[in-house]
Amino acid sequence: MITARNLTKSYRKKDVLTGVDLDLEAGGIHGLLGRNGVGKSTLLGIIGGQIKASSGELRVFGEQPWDNARVMDAVALTGVDTPYPGAWSGAAILEAAGLRYPRWDEDGARSLVDDFALTGALETRYSFMSRGQKAMIGIVVGLASCAPLTLLDEPYVGLDTHNRRVFYEHLLAMGESGRTFIVATHHVHESAKVLDSFLILGRDGRIARHCNAADVADEYVVLSAPALPRIDEALDLRGSAGLQRALVPRSAAAGVGVVRKDTADLDDVIGAMLEAS
């Protein structure tokens, strides 16, 4: 569904994406992770046809996406920076989304509005909405679009605990629908429950890792000992006086002598991958 080869994007003299290679098959919920400013929103904008890449190859549904109406009809991109007109009410935004997206699910939108208790905000001008209300409007648009490829850019910013749970429940319920979701997120712990895979965009502007959520914690163990030998494949974890801890691929840990080996925690693995990226 998405194939990228050596995709780059520079803003004036600033190189953001320097050679993204990516193969993503249709279906599932995928997290796009990376440190602040590495280019996650830029990459989503390029995939969604809204930002023009500087060079490289990109195919979304077999076509180049930039300004391509066929691709853009099948892709919804919403998030914290979606520039809805400030004078529009929530209801007007949802009505426009219903006209914009050919597969729009009116009942689904209503159910999300109910679950988010957003009815009151539907009459509020977008510019007067709270951050959380804006986030919920963006989520309703993205999820009810029924776009085969739905890109959510930090969709939960400003949501309280209850509404984040509502969001994840709806997203999870759609995970088996055949649709593909890419969620740019900094919330590894919360999102881990719904994600099928993690894409880590590194500080060098390339995809550093693409790992399957079901496998990643099994593939690593935590070694701890007063002094660990050097293990090239190790992802560093915390070390304190008298105790070193390293996150190591299970295969590389097999040959290490008498040290304590613990099962790795998904948060630790992803966190260490982000640090190393």
Ligand SMILES: Nc1ncnc2c1ncn2[C@@H]1O[C@H](COP(=O)(O)OP(=O)(O)OP(=O)(O)O)[C@@H](O)[C@H]1O
């Ligand atoms: N339109 C633009 N013009 C110039 N620079 C831009 C533009 N859009 C983004 N950038 C720069 O590109 C870099 C990547 O920005 P982007 O928003 O894609 O990162 P991000 O990974 O989504 O960040 P965050 O996690 O902080 O939201 C940043 O340095 C940003 O300042």
